[in-house]
Amino acid sequence: MKLSEIFKDAPDIEVSGLYTDSRSVKENGMFFCLDGIMTNGHKFIKQAVKKGAKTIVHSEDIKTFLDDVVYIKVENVDTALNQVINKFYHYPSEELKVFGVTGTNGKSTVTNIIKDIYDHFAPCGYIGTISIEYKNVKMQPNLTTPDAIFLNRTLRDMVDDGVKAVALEVSSHGLEQHRVDAIDFDIAVFTNFTYDHLDFHGTIENYFHAKSKLFSNLKEDGISVLNVDDPKYTELANVCHGKVVTYGIHHECDYLAKNLHLSMKESSFTLVHKDKVYPVTTNLVAEYNIYNLLAAIAAIVESGIEIEEVLKYVGTIDQIEGRLEIIDEGQPFNVIVDFAHTPDGLEKIFQFATSITPEDSSIIAVFGSAGRRDVDKRKVFGEVASKFCDTIILTEDDPRDEDPREIANQIKSGIQGDARSIYIEDRYGAIRQAIEQANPNDTVLVLGKGDEVFMYREEGRSPWVGDHNAAREIIRRYYLGSSIS
Numbered sequence: 001m002k003l004s005e006i007f008k009d010a011p012d013i014e015v016s017g018l019y020t021d022s023r024s025v026k027e028n029g030m031f032f033c034l035d036g037i038m039t040n041g042h043k044f045i046k047q048a049v050k051k052g053a054k055t056i057v058h059s060e061d062i063k064t065f066l067d068d069v070v071y072i073k074v075e076n077v078d079t080a081l082n083q084v085i086n087k088f089y090h091y092p093s094e095e096l097k098v099f100g101v102t103g104t105n106g107k108s109t110v111t112n113i114i115k116d117i118y119d120h121f122a123p124c125g126y127i128g129t130i131s132i133e134y135k136n137v138k139m140q141p142n143l144t145t146p147d148a149i150f151l152n153r154t155l156r157d158m159v160d161d162g163v164k165a166v167a168l169e170v171s172s173h174g175l176e177q178h179r180v181d182a183i184d185f186d187i188a189v190f191t192n193f194t195y196d197h198l199d200f201h202g203t204i205e206n207y208f209h210a211k212s213k214l215f216s217n218l219k220e221d222g223i224s225v226l227n228v229d230d231p232k233y234t235e236l237a238n239v240c241h242g243k244v245v246t247y248g249i250h251h252e253c254d255y256l257a258k259n260l261h262l263s264m265k266e267s268s269f270t271l272v273h274k275d276k277v278y279p280v281t282t283n284l285v286a287e288y289n290i291y292n293l294l295a296a297i298a299a300i301v302e303s304g305i306e307i308e309e310v311l312k313y314v315g316t317i318d319q320i321e322g323r324l325e326i327i328d329e330g331q332p333f334n335v336i337v338d339f340a341h342t343p344d345g346l347e348k349i350f351q352f353a354t355s356i357t358p359e360d361s362s363i364i365a366v367f368g369s370a371g372r373r374d375v376d377k378r379k380v381f382g383e384v385a386s387k388f389c390d391t392i393i394l395t396e397d398d399p400r401d402e403d404p405r406e407i408a409n410q411i412k413s414g415i416q417g418d419a420r421s422i423y424i425e426d427r428y429g430a431i432r433q434a435i436e437q438a439n440p441n442d443t444v445l446v447l448g449k450g451d452e453v454f455m456y457r458e459e460g461r462s463p464w465v466g467d468h469n470a471a472r473e474i475i476r477r478y479y480l481g482s483s484i485s
Contacts, residue, residue: 027052082182092155093184097165103191111167113296128169145174172210189225193232194344215240228253247294255298286352322450329475332440339450343380350388357443362390367447368397382414392421395430398456
């Protein structure tokens with residue numbers, strides 16, 4: 001694309017790509033000097049030019065101008081970037097039905113359910129914590145919500161490949177850092193709001209304000225899908241643009257689940273919508289997954305698909321790796337892997353474990369807490385776990401440059417009552433200990449990392465087998481004694 005097509009009165013030179021990282025700039029690239037959390041892009045103009053940048057978009061005054069480089073000064077580089085992105089990639093989100101899902105917990109599950117069901121009607125993509133998927137493409141993401149350039153380039157690839165809709169996880173970081181400002185959301189979904197990410201946002205109020213941007217910035221004909229049972233519902237509903245629809249279990253709403261029957265293998269309930277009653281049976285389990293399913297059903301129906309058609313596919317939803325993933329290798333006890341990494345997330349999975357574990361059997365939990373993240377929640381983890389668990393095995397969970405034992409001690413400081421706790425730094429060894437000590441009818445919970453196949457340590461990101469893979473391997477090799485094929 002020509003620079004003159006992007007900026008009025010600009011030279012008629014070619015722009016090959018858009019960049020915010022000077023290290024990745026290619027010949028004839030346009031470099032945006034973002035003022036980020038860790039560094040200021042204005043410091044890297046010379047490096048960007050050396051790599052081939054021919055256009056520099058900046059907001060601060062520049063002392064030295066390099067030859068053969070076009071400098072465009074703007075008031076706000078973030079705003080300019082999102083405007084240019086849409087022009088450069090030809091407004092890809094406007095050609096898609098875009099579902100944006102935010103909330104503390106449940107984003108991955110809701111977006112994957114939307115993709116799973118919507119795919120029966122038209123090709124749907126997914127971008128989030130677990131992966132980037134559409135049609136035959138599957139990639140690993142670097143962030144829950146990718147940077148604005150990568151995100152919109154991916155949406156353009158989806159459109160060009162015939163995709164008609166996309167379910168996008170929208171993190172509070174992504175909203176605060178303007179990564180989705182260029183996205184034309186059609187439907188915004190709110191799952192829930194609890195304590196998390198205060199290391200980044202500073203206060204719970206700031207965290208909520210970041211989340212609410214998805215709804216306050218929604219276009220007038222957009223639709224907000226809100227959890228009516230969440231304490232933040234009223235406050236969030238007051239800032240929404242466009243139509244608001246609600247879902248829930250305990251309060252009257254547009255998509256109401258009644259008469260819940262939950263088991264280890266399936267759930268059933270009565271769905272009430274527009275004074276009509278629909279019997280629903282799903283392979284999803286646990287009450288919090290009923291909320292996730294309701295959110296997805298509401299979003300898809302509000303997008304224009306008949307509810308009767310949507311409900312045909314709720315009984316065979318694909319297992320979402322690392323999200324309440326039941327590991328069944330024939331062992332006589334329950335093993336569940338889940339991504340839960342907040343106090344509320346842990347409490348919900350513990351409540352589900354209690355509902356499926358006989359009173360004379362034990363709940364054994366394996367978890368840790370991430371280094372350089374929300375130190376205050378560690379003690380709360382211990383408090384919550386000790387209410388439900390008989391044995392707590394503390395271990396590493398993305399320790400970064402912190403001492404995993406010290407993190408474990410901080411969690412242990414919150415443990416109360418009769419719960420037994422031990423520390424095994426090696427995560428694989430901790431999972432093995434939990435499985436080998438389990439008796440018939442016990443429940444083993446492996447929490448915090450889900451399907452992630454990496455671990456953040458002091459030296460950076462290193463490979464990790466994944467909790468789900470580790471659990472299966474350990475059961476087969478050490479508990480059942482069979483060989484690994």
